[in-house]
Amino acid sequence: MHKTEECEAVSPIKTPNETVNYSTVEATGNQLKNAPSADNHRSFMNFSSALKKTSQKYMNKGFFKVTVPYVLPVLTAVAVIWILLFSITSDRLYAASINGQIVGYVEEESVMDRAISQLETTMSEILHETYTFEYQVSYISARATGDKLILTEDTVYQALVPYAADQVAACYSLYVNGNYIASHSSKDVFFEIIQKITSGIKANTKYCSAVTIKDEIKIAAGLIAPSGLSSAEQVETMLRGSNGNSPLTYRVEQTITHSQVLTCNTKYTEDPRRYIGDDVVVYEGKDGEQMVTAKVVSVNGVEIERVILDSVVTVPAVNKEVIQGTKVLPEMLKASGKLDSDAYFIFPTYHYFISSGYGYRYLAASKSAFHRGVDIPGDGNYCGEYTVKSSVVGTVMEAQLREGDKEHTIVIEGADGIKTCYDKMKTIQVKVGDKVTEKTVLGKRQTPIIAAASGTVIFAEYNADYGKEVLIDHGNGLVTCYAHLSVISVEVGQTVTQGEEIGKMGCTGVVTGLHVHFEVRVNDVQVNPVPYLYDCH
Template identity: 25%
Template sequence: MKIKNMGSLKSMVRRQQVKCKTHLERLCRIGANRPGAQSGKELIRTLAGKTVQAADSLFHLAGMAGVMVGEGLQKTFGRTASHLAQQGHSVLGRLEEARTQYLLSARKEKRSRVPACAFLATATIMLFSATYFGIGVEVWLDGQSLGFVSSKEDMEKIIDKVEERTGGYLGHPYTLSADLTYSLGYMQPDRLLDETEAEEALFAQVEEVSTQYVLSVDGQVIGVNPSKTALELLKQRMLSAQVGQDENAQAEFVQDVTIEQMTVPTSAVDSIDEIELALSGEKSGTKVYAVQQGDTLSQIAENYGMTLEQVQGLNPHIDPARIHVGEEITLQNSEPLLSVKKTTTVEYTQEIAYESEVQYSEELYENESKIVTEGQNGVAQVMANVVSIDGVEQERTIQNWEVVQQPQNEVKVVGTKEKPTTSSKGYFIQPFRGILTSPYGYRSRGFHTGVDWAGTKGSPVVAADGGTVIQAGWNGGYGYCVIIDHGNGLQTLYAHNSALLVRVGEKVAQGQQIAKLGSTGNSTGPHCHWEVRVNGSPVNPMPYLS
């Protein structure tokens, strides 16, 4: 039904109101002469008046609202809204039809008054629907509605954000392949799409990335696994391997080992065995070594498990044949990726070193000493905390020290009496300043037990050190010979002399003349044959010369 203007609508409503009022008055006059009818009549008349007024207002408002909503939507949403405007006019038609039905039913006395209530409810619902609902784009994901957006472009922006986010995790561009569909429909304000929820719903469709637990060492990612519990157990297992059966030991990682939940490429997931193998590996690094006395480049390379070529490759500026003390050489080294620090309490016994007590005596010459009481180490029971890294001890802290056996100090007596000039000074001087003609050792005529110095016959031969003459005379092939005892098992022999100036038992001082150079015995010319004997056996005398 088409209504031309609001004036004609209002006129029609008023005419029907008059008819309805007249009809209700006739109904109220029925039985007016009966008892109690006057009061009942008054009540019914009041209710009827109120009902007619309400109906009049609802008719008027519903008609105006339907037309206004339809025209407004037509301007805003085009064809779809135009359809709604037509529906607004249709609302007026339905209202008019409902009003007519009501008037017809009101003429029947025995008919129920329920249609009047139904009419009012229908009018109210239609008016609310026309003002509350609007037209929008409904978004569907896998057959489930996500909500409404103003336009499809709004949803495309959310998709772009999901693709950019996913590409950031994968390291390359990504295109979303979710099953999205769109449809036009009535849009309620509480059904508007939440951008954050929509983004998370779309991101949940991406199979190429997932939320996993990431194990890192000092910020370096080592492995990815879906089970946090499995990663925690792996850490505990590696620590327990270092502790062993030691109930007093505690272990911790030197590095910062973390397990965090992160979004990562699904392809990055590792098995626990793979992660354990990675944690057991080593990391490479470099160190600088300062050349020490006696080092060679090849020996340095061998000590650090490298080849000479590898060392030269790291140090192209170094000449392998000319390295010098203090020069710095770069070397490769490796260390465990994950180190374990172990702290344990240990109990053990430890020796207590004895001390030496010095006493002085005038009965002994200077630089002479003797032990009068032997020293003996003591014993202590020790409790200590020992800190080690990968089995190498780093620190030991004593917690308790209990002496079980006291040490016995050594007592040493040192002489203070001034030594005579004839006493041994502990070192030798050369007995004759001549030309060395025959060294100690093998030669053509056999083994030579001393050294020979040639010179002019009659030249002075002196004592190499102070001591006591134990031989002075002819001694076979040695000719005229002198032997001096210097104490401590040391003796010196002087042979082939032309004359002797000391006697047996005489004390001689270092540098004192004891004979004259000669060529007696088995000799081919004037020379001094000199020997050094230790406990009776000849030794090379040259190292004893000062």
């Protein structure tokens, strides 16, 4: 309810609890606009009094007795008009009161009205229902003086807020990336909970060095309906989220040390005597191990970055050695597709020279005999041992009998960091730390005998003139024979693959020197092996 009252004398009261006091108020100060001073007003009154006395003096004279009765009313009317203009042109204010208590001074009643409307709109939004300002508002007219503080619409609004305070609560609201999360009476609660969560993550994460929050966090002061305030426990639940749906984005840094497989390299040695695609793995190689120290960065449990800070090799990787054929495959073999299966046989050793072929041959004392296979010689002594020299310049990193192996292994690291492995060494003549060149003797190795094709071992023992012999059944009536071995490495019933080692070259049985006697049998009949060896084409 609005009402306006006129009053010449009011004093400024700036808080809702002050009462109205009345006293004489005159217009002075910077806020006055063309208002006459009190001295001017007294001068005017003195002037009127003097004018009246002068008129009485001259009334006794003839002219004035006639004119004064007519002129005096006119002068009086002019004075009255002048006084009214003085009152109108003086700056006027309104003392705005709520329930009889002055809250301040405004230049227009509409200033208070707009502030009340703004408060009603804001409170309706906060309470989610229509709010009406029900206090009695009145206005008292007053003249402007220097001690009166004129309120603007915004300052009036701030003065009105306490009257609605019983229906709202002051609060601090938390926003994450612009999204409202919760409100609480203390802003410190938000910081304490966030600190609690980040400290918990750091304590429960191994090797954690830092936990930071990547989000934009804002805390704003405001008002809210009391029912809209959240407890500290509720705020913590909202910030932690459920099922990984926290509104916060946690960036976790860890410095961890872990073992990592050190993958071995492959060293290829070209062999112009073998066909392209007929690669032979001399040594499978072995992966090593290294201890790696890394900085790992994850966001909400998902790793996004890993930077290696340091690594120490604990077990060196040993290179895989492969003999790679470079000989162009004849068109006949390309058409047969033998390279895609075990339908052909490879040489049973790495030597591709046949010293004695299939068929009749002359032996000692001009005797001839039918040779039912082919002889392939090797290097070395009577036991098939031959000297192995280093092919690189470097340092011996390993020279030992590895667990589970029956032969020694030598690993040499070159100046470029590449490691070269010499396995299956019968004896070794170097030790760890030795410097070697390309002519350094490493030890002795026995020439390996390998399966010409995949199959099953059906015989593996000493056999009279054949000495130590191995027979492999390849199916379809095909059987291969490997005789005069010094060592047999397989057992009957064992399945072997093409190129797999089955023994060592030797001089057992009836022989005239180091070699392997190789036969191909078709349905138990020895045939010429050469057509079956694509290396011979």
